[in-house]
Amino acid sequence: MTDTLPIVLDRIRGYWASRRTCGLVASAMGLRVARLIALVEEGSLDAATALSLALEAEAVTLCVAPIALPRGL
Template sequence: MQRETSLPAIQDRVRGLWASRRVCGLIALACGLRIGRIISLHAKGRLGEEEALRMAMETEAVALLFAPLPRMERYGVSL
């Protein structure tokens, strides 16, 4: 099965990684914001299709580099 390589699909995958806690949430959140910026720049014509896809795929790869940190307990609540 081949992965979809559209900008929204890449953004959805990064959001899914964050939601499933498979990667560091801090990094995945920042990567999701970066991909959102890439999508906006592409929509405004500031980035070409190939460049935007390359940058989004690189950002997805960065999100996958960092494992999640252990959960913290604060005031009896798991964060």
């Protein structure tokens, strides 16, 4: 499978949904990838650079573990 910006964004969202990673970090990195998609669409950033930055954002997402919620929440 070839990585694309939407695929990377979906994976980041999946990490968040499965609580594999910190939701705050995953949310921020998801917003970053969404911004990269917008920049490519408007012609302000080339697709190869955007994909490299998106994969970097995915790696950052996976580096931060979630914090356990307090009991009762």
